[in-house]
Amino acid sequence: MNSFSIIYCSLLMLLYDVGASCPNIISRQNWGATPPKSQKNLRTNPPPFVVIHHSETPACQSLQACKQRIRNIQYDHMTNRGWADIGYNFLIGGDGNIYEGRGWGIHGSHVPKYNSKSIGICLIGDFQRISPPNSQLNLLKQLIECGKDNGKIVSGYHLIGHRQGKPTNCPGDALYEEVKKMTNWDPNPN
């Protein structure tokens, strides 16, 4: 193997490493998002917290159903609650897809105490009594790993459920039990 081949192979391996941990994310344009009324960056970026939510709606199982559900959530957040945009940074459907909400690095509206220093991720469905399927939980883990590997979340991040930042049932009892089993869950967040 000559030196050119060695450099070429090393470059390919590097590219593979960087891309390998990131799942596909469906863009705002692809799900038909309304543009935000305003937008600001996280105050602490990369953020030290990841906050987990459920949508407290029926689950969605197809691309079309999930896109429609997310457009409905965005409408609710912008029109009924008067927020600048859909509240979450990302959403994960039961269809096996991750959807871009506000995205990386952007200040969210999902739990006041942590909005300026966290990434808010919503699993679509009502997970009070039943847990999300493993496929949906695995996507959540992949998304967090992707953020960590690419400097979008601090490597020693604190994982919390919405209810740890505010009195609420979110992310549902069953999903919260799953969150508590995950790496980096913090039982006593600041």
Ligand SMILES: [Zn+2]
């Ligand atoms: Zn929530």
